[in-house]
Amino acid sequence: DVKQGLATADNNRFLRLWQEVDINKCKFNAKSSDELLQSQKKWIPYNKGGQRRQWYGNYDYLVNWEKDGFEIRNFVDKNGKLRSRPQNRDSYFKEAITWGLITSGGFSIRYRSYGGIHDVSGMSAFFNGSLDLYYGLGLMSTKLSDFIFKMLNPTINLQVGDFKNFPVIIHKTKINIVDELVKENIGISKSDWDSFETSWDFGKHPFINGEKTIEQSFNTWNQITQKRFKELKSNEEELNRIFIDIYGLSDEMDEFVDDKDITLYRADVKNDVKSFISYAVGCMMGRYSLDKDGLVYAGGEFNSSNYVSFTADRDGIIPISDDEYFDDDIVHRFIEFVKVIYGEDNLEDNLKFIANALGGKSHSRAVIRNYFIKDFYKDHVKLYKKRPIYWLFDSGKKNGFKCLIYMHRYKKDTIARIRTDYIHEQQSRYRTALADLENRLNDSEGAEKIKLEKERDSIQEKSREILSYEEKIHSLADEMIEIDLDDGVKNNYDIFKNVLAKI
Structure with a gap:
């Protein structure tokens, strides 16, 4: 199921970067509106699209959903007309795969864990009992996605309809290996995202790693980032091989991924x-x-x-x-x-x-x-x-x-x-x-x-x-x-x- 999400009508009023607010008023992992109501928290994750990022990340914004979004759901103009559009509320708090409306830097898609709400520019697809979420993410993360989306819509604005029209071939004997590779990639990308203080799951700086000098700390960190990079690139190329074969497109493209297309940080x-x-x-x-x-x-x-x-x-x-x-x-x-x-x-x-x-x-x-x-x-x-x-x-x-x-x-x-x-x-x-x-x-x-x-x-x-x-x-x-x-x-x-x- 592919759905657009909430339009607040006033992001300056209802959204915050997560670092701005009192952390004690935040709930990052509510599984339902009832759970959030019981917690009496105000701020929850808001999926707003963001920079090109594959597999995991762009967890930047929070939205005011206190009392089941009372303020947003009752945000009206001077004539009493509702300004906000809290659409598709049945999809709120659910895990998803998500992509940005604008794809000028190339199409990218990532896993979004449960606990938040998505907006109109952070469009999302949800598991409906038919297509496995990880399989879908694996497919959409390959070279095929750009290749096919450019046929469906040559502009940089990728709409919900374009995603729904994507031709999906489910190869039952490949589901397990695809899921395994996708979960590995999500884990690698999450480790990368959480290495920096702008992540709410940040633990400590990578230089706090037991080395005796800061130069040694940097060298160890450098090795970690290089290892992540190589593993992710290898996994992405393996997914390309699998789906190029499934779709019979070996004459149209190869499996190789350019370093510049790997959205992981490398030590500097x-x-x-x-x-x-x-x-x-x-x-x-x-x-x-x-x-x-x-x-x-x-x-x-x-x-x-x-x-x-x-x-x-x-x-x-x-x-x-x-x-x-x-x-x-x-x-x-x-x-x-x-x-x-x-x-x-x-x-x-x-x-x-x-x-x-x-x-x-x-x-x-x-x-x-x-x-x-x-x-x-x-x-x-x-x-x-x-x-x-x-x-x-x-x-x-x-x-x-x-x-x-x-x-x-x-x-x-x-x-x-x-x-x-x-x-x-x-x-x-x-x-x-x-x-x-x-x-x-x-x-x-x-x-x-x-x-x-x-x-x-x-x-x-x-x-x-x-x-x-x-x-x-x-x-x-x-x-x-x-x-x-x-x-x-x-x-x-x-x-x-x-x-x-x-x-």
């Missing part, structure tokens, strides 16, 4: 080091812990006892500056993180490996600090699809003041703490530094004096910037603003847009 030292840094920040914030796999905190009551090996930041506010002005300076904490995992003996080699991966040319600590100041947040915003879960408070281009907070740990006094514990302290450090520079300038001359003058001018610019920024922060701190995670990043971020980095 720069990207993987950046993701390791992101995981480290997650451990600093308390989102993750070296003592537990998976998501440790994303809403609810914060429990500091979950972080023994590496303690989470006490207030979820981590300063980023051009020097180690604070005890919880982000570079200092990152170095401690590396030390906890790999030990002190290999620390310098590990920091050098990280700096080299980031493309830096100077001292490793300077390269890492520069990455946090200039590029970390851009990478974070990209990773979380412009819905960052860590927010950068940023005074401006002179880098007078920067700090990160974790939105799930935000409290109404967070802004006040930023002002009193961090901004005021930073201003004091600048005043001390300027006084020291003036004294040194009196006793200097020549090149040394020029160097000190440049340093003084830089700090003066930062001081002026932070003074102006403090006024904005002061105004917000006095308001004691509360946020609701259900409103999502976009709406909450907008409240503080005058003091946060632009997205």
Whole structure:
């Protein structure tokens, strides 16, 4: 059975990336509407299509289906006409095979486990007692699908009718081997998807694998990704051979699959080091812990006892500056993180490996600090699809003041703490530094004096910037603003847009 799903009529209102909301309000595996009602949860998986991805993945969005979707099912215009289209509700929560409406990157199809709802652009097919779901997925994942769909519909928009018209040949003696290969491929692709923090089944970073150096950790991870890639490619080619033979198309195509068509991640030292840094920040914030796999905190009551090996930041506010002005300076904490995992003996080699991966040319600590100041947040915003879960408070281009907070740990006094514990302290450090520079300038001359003058001018610019920024922060701190995670990043971020980095 091939069916279109829910049209909310207002995705901004009813959908969230899963990372945005309070995890305690989410239900990822409800088998029925009754089960969801009993759980009293609000957010469930929503299949929205997404990037080209084969076998498993694109688990990004959640939909508000609280009280059996009451709000969406009663979403009307000013004349009382229903705006949403909650169609084919008998298919909700069921497992499926799913594909995207738009196939410009080539047709791809994947398994979707039970527990969610699909929309009109994440079209889905459901088991009806006739065609085995895995057999259907195996067939549709071969070269035949593109070959036949291009005959049925040469445009890039693949409609429900095109899928229904696909000529299916069921070869009974091949069902078991096809099912076995498909299940293997789903497992491989799921392992790949879950290796990254943007999966709700993420356990821990792949570099936390028992090796003694980060270089060895990367090499082990590289071997894992290569093995996955080869296994999946071999299985896909075997499925091609089976179905090309079943359909009698050996004169039309071969079984071989191009590497570019395998939708698995392959290790990349720069990207993987950046993701390791992101995981480290997650451990600093308390989102993750070296003592537990998976998501440790994303809403609810914060429990500091979950972080023994590496303690989470006490207030979820981590300063980023051009020097180690604070005890919880982000570079200092990152170095401690590396030390906890790999030990002190290999620390310098590990920091050098990280700096080299980031493309830096100077001292490793300077390269890492520069990455946090200039590029970390851009990478974070990209990773979380412009819905960052860590927010950068940023005074401006002179880098007078920067700090990160974790939105799930935000409290109404967070802004006040930023002002009193961090901004005021930073201003004091600048005043001390300027006084020291003036004294040194009196006793200097020549090149040394020029160097000190440049340093003084830089700090003066930062001081002026932070003074102006403090006024904005002061105004917000006095308001004691509360946020609701259900409103999502976009709406909450907008409240503080005058003091946060632009997205």
